[in-house]
Amino acid sequence: MPGRRDRHGHGHGKVCKCCTLMEVSSGKKVKIRCHHAKGAVRQRLLDLGFVPQTDIEVIRRAPLGDPIECRVANYKVALRKSEACLIEVEQY
Amino acid sequence: MNSSNEARKDNLLVGLAGQQNAGKSTTFNMLTGANQHIVNYPGVTVDKKTGFYRYKDVRVETVDLPGTYSLTSFSLEERVARDFLLTEQPDVVVNVLDSSSLKRSLYFTLQVLEMDFPIAVALNMMDVAKRNGTHVDVERLSHRLGVDVIPTVGRKGKGKNELRDAIIATANRKEHNVLRVTYEELEPEVAALEESMGKTTLSGKYPLRWMAVKLIEGDSEARRIVREELGENSAAQTKANEIRDKFEEDHYMDVADFMLGCRDRLATDIVESCVTEDKEGRDTITDMIDNIVLNRFAAPFFLVATVFVIYQLAIVQGYELTNYWWPYLAKVRSFIADLLPAAGLLEDPYVRSMGLWMVDSANGLLNYIPIFVILFSLIAILEDSGYMARIAFILDKLFHSFGLHGQSTLPYILGGVFAGGCAVPGVMATKGIPDERSRMATILTVPYMNCLAKIPFYTLLINVFFVEYKSWAMLFLSTFTIFAALLISKLLTSTVLKTMETAPFVMELPKYHPPTIFGVGQRAVERTWQYIKKVGSIVVAVSVCVFTLLQFPGLPAEKMAEFEGRMDQALVTFQTKIKKSSYAGEFQDVQSVVNLLNLYHDYKNDKMSTRGKEASLALNEKYKAEYPGMYMFLKPGADKDAKVVNRALRKLSSSRKSLRREMKEVRISNSFLGMVGRSLEPVTQWAGFNWKINVAIMSSFAARESSVATIGVLYQQGADENKSLEERVGSESGEGGFTPLHALAVMIFFALYPPCLATTIMIKVQTGSYKWMTFSILFPTALGFLVASVIYTGGSAAGLNGIQMMGVFYSFVVLLTIVLGLFDNWRKDPVPLPDFSQQATKERS
Numbered sequence: 001m002p003g004r005r006d007r008h009g010h011g012h013g014k015v016c017k018c019c020t021l022m023e024v025s026s027g028k029k030v031k032i033r034c035h036h037a038k039g040a041v042r043q044r045l046l047d048l049g050f051v052p053q054t055d056i057e058v059i060r061r062a063p064l065g066d067p068i069e070c071r072v073a074n075y076k077v078a079l080r081k082s083e084a085c086l087i088e089v090e091q092y
Numbered sequence: 093m094n095s096s097n098e099a100r101k102d103n104l105l106v107g108l109a110g111q112q113n114a115g116k117s118t119t120f121n122m123l124t125g126a127n128q129h130i131v132n133y134p135g136v137t138v139d140k141k142t143g144f145y146r147y148k149d150v151r152v153e154t155v156d157l158p159g160t161y162s163l164t165s166f167s168l169e170e171r172v173a174r175d176f177l178l179t180e181q182p183d184v185v186v187n188v189l190d191s192s193s194l195k196r197s198l199y200f201t202l203q204v205l206e207m208d209f210p211i212a213v214a215l216n217m218m219d220v221a222k223r224n225g226t227h228v229d230v231e232r233l234s235h236r237l238g239v240d241v242i243p244t245v246g247r248k249g250k251g252k253n254e255l256r257d258a259i260i261a262t263a264n265r266k267e268h269n270v271l272r273v274t275y276e277e278l279e280p281e282v283a284a285l286e287e288s289m290g291k292t293t294l295s296g297k298y299p300l301r302w303m304a305v306k307l308i309e310g311d312s313e314a315r316r317i318v319r320e321e322l323g324e325n326s327a328a329q330t331k332a333n334e335i336r337d338k339f340e341e342d343h344y345m346d347v348a349d350f351m352l353g354c355r356d357r358l359a360t361d362i363v364e365s366c367v368t369e370d371k372e373g374r375d376t377i378t379d380m381i382d383n384i385v386l387n388r389f390a391a392p393f394f395l396v397a398t399v400f401v402i403y404q405l406a407i408v409q410g411y412e413l414t415n416y417w418w419p420y421l422a423k424v425r426s427f428i429a430d431l432l433p434a435a436g437l438l439e440d441p442y443v444r445s446m447g448l449w450m451v452d453s454a455n456g457l458l459n460y461i462p463i464f465v466i467l468f469s470l471i472a473i474l475e476d477s478g479y480m481a482r483i484a485f486i487l488d489k490l491f492h493s494f495g496l497h498g499q500s501t502l503p504y505i506l507g508g509v510f511a512g513g514c515a516v517p518g519v520m521a522t523k524g525i526p527d528e529r530s531r532m533a534t535i536l537t538v539p540y541m542n543c544l545a546k547i548p549f550y551t552l553l554i555n556v557f558f559v560e561y562k563s564w565a566m567l568f569l570s571t572f573t574i575f576a577a578l579l580i581s582k583l584l585t586s587t588v589l590k591t592m593e594t595a596p597f598v599m600e601l602p603k604y605h606p607p608t609i610f611g612v613g614q615r616a617v618e619r620t621w622q623y624i625k626k627v628g629s630i631v632v633a634v635s636v637c638v639f640t641l642l643q644f645p646g647l648p649a650e651k652m653a654e655f656e657g658r659m660d661q662a663l664v665t666f667q668t669k670i671k672k673s674s675y676a677g678e679f680q681d682v683q684s685v686v687n688l689l690n691l692y693h694d695y696k697n698d699k700m701s702t703r704g705k706e707a708s709l710a711l712n713e714k715y716k717a718e719y720p721g722m723y724m725f726l727k728p729g730a731d732k733d734a735k736v737v738n739r740a741l742r743k744l745s746s747s748r749k750s751l752r753r754e755m756k757e758v759r760i761s762n763s764f765l766g767m768v769g770r771s772l773e774p775v776t777q778w779a780g781f782n783w784k785i786n787v788a789i790m791s792s793f794a795a796r797e798s799s800v801a802t803i804g805v806l807y808q809q810g811a812d813e814n815k816s817l818e819e820r821v822g823s824e825s826g827e828g829g830f831t832p833l834h835a836l837a838v839m840i841f842f843a844l845y846p847p848c849l850a851t852t853i854m855i856k857v858q859t860g861s862y863k864w865m866t867f868s869i870l871f872p873t874a875l876g877f878l879v880a881s882v883i884y885t886g887g888s889a890a891g892l893n894g895i896q897m898m899g900v901f902y903s904f905v906v907l908l909t910i911v912l913g914l915f916d917n918w919r920k921d922p923v924p925l926p927d928f929s930q931q932a933t934k935e936r937s
Binding site for chain 2: 037039040041043044045046047048049050051052059060062063064065066067069072073074075076077078079080082083
């Protein structure tokens with residue numbers, strides 16, 4: 001059921017339950033829906049545990065705003081925004 | 093695969109495989125101890141670590157494979173690890189698992205199991221897992237996987253013998269009844285494909301089930317193998333494509349995704365049945381430290397503090413240590429000097445002068461060993477503890493704006509970001525950068541860092557020309573190089589490196605570990621050893637060439653005659669002076685005078701390299717015992733006649749010294765290098781370089797250290813009055829019109845000057861091509877000369893003096909860097925939400 005978007009009345013435009021990992025604010029837990037990456041990038045993400053249906057937590061952004069640090073299972077992975085915007089996630 | 097029918101094997105090949113940060117190296121060290129050596133895998137720049145050990149009369153060769161997360165064909169390391177497994181066919185694969193993140197580790201295990209290798213699993217980091225409240229049921233895990241599972245703590249050597257037993261047991265086991273991933277509805281197709289391949293030449297060479305799975309997944313390496321074995325458009329390849337297309341049509345999903353799902357479900361299932369978490373508390377030590385050091389405001393502070401501490405301990409304290417270290421090197425030098433043929437009156441035998449030249453060039457470099465040992469130990473501590481990965485995380489954005497990578501930090505630090513390092517280990521350390529383009533950019537820009545050998549040269553010029561702005565000038569130079577490296581990297585990545593392949597930045601931040609003394613010591617010694625090897629081979633070899641080029645064709649005859657005449661004059665003076673003393677008879681012939689002169693010279697040199705009163709007394713005793721007939725001329729004491737000789741001897745010695753020095757200068761200016769230096773003057777005048785500077789620049793290509801030595805030779809006058817080199821360069825250049833602006837141009841050229849020969853050779857090793865090596869020499873030369881010319885000619889035209897030009901130029905470079913960095917970020921900010929629905933339809937089509 002991809003593409004299902006809920007509207008909330010939060011006052012500023014569309015707030016959807018699914019967005020990319022790039023937009024998730026620090027401290028939030030999300031569930032990975034799917035990857036939009038291909039080839040090596042996709043493989044690398046899978047290797048490090050960004051497997052669909054997995055829960056991940058965004059811990060923090062680097063002091064300069066990029067990369068993003070996430071917790072997958074019980075270890076931490078840093079990834080750049082350019083990779084994070086290829087991961088579609090679902091917010092709880 | 094390894095179903096050998098012989099009895100017990102007593103020669104085993106073991107491959108150690110697993111992910112990065114799973115403690116593979118510590119397990120490797122635990123198994124093999126210290127007898128290991130490192131070579132490169134054939135044809136690639138990846139390290140191959142091998143080691144041997146004997147256990148229960150079995151000789152086991154262990155190979156530490158590159159740390160990889162999986163065995164696909166996307167990265168060089170993965171290809172290397174996979175090729176090793178497929179071609180070398182190890183008897184046992186020891187799979188090192190990180191028990192504190194078991195599920196991810198199991199992905200790798202399942203892939204190796206699929207390849208049908210006999211496996212023993214080393215469940216590492218049990219102590220960390222326990223601390224985090226994770227309990228792994230080893231029995232059950234072993235049962236589920238169908239292989240031996242040994243809990244280990246690599247850092248403490250726990251589980252060593254159990255693992256060694258397991259390796260032998262696994263190697264001699266006939267039946268391997270291991271776990272298999274089942275691919276649900278694809279299973280019949282996989283089996284059919286496997287069976288059809290069993291009739292081809294692939295059978296026996298490769299694990300067939302794995303081949304079948306990989307072909308259906310569309311793995312490029314598997315395709316290549318099939319193409320090589322069975323030719324283009326083989327039946328197997330066609331069948332695999334059919335299976336894939338049919339599945340994707342039926343299920344509306346990617347085959348690779350589906351297969352991944354199967355593996356994922358299995359891994360999850362295993363973890364759920366074997367692992368119990370009794371503590372839901374997530375606030376482990378690592379998190380607490382990270383909350384502090386990665387805090388948005390505190391992070392820069394900790395970063396600067398770390399750099400400062402390294403600088404203080406390694407560079408400042410290391411220099412202190414060289415005071416204790418240098419006498420030993422000086423002893424070696426005088427020992428060698430004794431072995432070589434004795435010095436002549438005016439001209440030394442060629443062997444002697446060349447030998448001493450070699451020793452001096454080597455000593456100049458070996459002097460830095462204490463600094464490097466400290467520096468490399470500290471860096472190894474940073475790496476092993478896990479903070480290095482955090483530095484990469486903090487700085488990635490900055491580096492990435494200029495085409496570099498967060499992991500360029502380590503090479504830069506080794507290369508000497510803040511005054512002092514060496515480009516050779518710096519270039520070596522670029523190995524870990526996954527992104528090819530950034531790696532190349534890092535390799536080509538590390539040499540701009542201030543290596544330890546550039547520092548004396550800067551110090552010399554700054555002390556002459558920028559005395560009142562000493563600290564500013566040093567700050568300018570040490571930071572200018574960082575900006576220069578960033579700008580050049582930007583330039584290269586958007587031009588010549590543009591087409592190189594890039595990789596995503598997805599990097600694990602490992603948990604903090606207390607580093608072990610063995611691990612840190614090993615790495616520090618390894619890197620220092622690389623440096624010593626560089627000195628021992630390349631630098632010495634090149635120094636011989638430079639020496640020859642500076643020595644020949646030698647002095648013209650009339651010049652030589654003039655010098656000899658002056659020396660005879662000095663000898664006559666000596667004879668007249670001692671005529672009245674009772675020792676006059678001893679010095680009738682020239683040879684006896686030469687012997688005395690040489691002895692006096694050695695004695696002075698030995699005196700210089702001793703410290704403290706006792707040592708100097710001991711030295712006197714030594715000379716007294718060895719040369720009883722001569723000692724009174726060195727230290728006359730109360731003997732009046734000997735005093736007379738001693739006085740005359742001192743005078744004679746100093747006139748000999750100054751004559752030799754003059755000869756040296758004439759010889760250099762007459763030499764091949766001198767000629768080249770002169771012939772370059774018409775060009776280099778734009779940068780304000782005179783021929784002496786040209787010679788110094790050329791001779792410093794062997795190793796930077798020789799630049800100061802060469803300048804020391806060229807600026808000789810006044811050395812007899814014991815003026816320091818700074819004063820000499822200053823007074824002489826004052827006459828020659830050498831201004832601070834000249835000095836600035838020279839320093840900038842030196843900062844951008846191509847890497848020394850040892851580094852270029854390392855660049856060849858790391859890039860695997862002579863093309864890049866040549867580029868790394870020619871490009872910086874051109875660039876350095878261009879910038880130096882702009883500074884000198886531009887500065888002269890604008891009527892600015894050295895320090896003003898320094899300010900102007902520095903502001904320009906900093907501004908340019910900031911503008912470029914900001915522009916890049918503004919241009920590259922990713923679009924927030926791609927339109928998935930459109931993308932999805934595109935992918936289907």
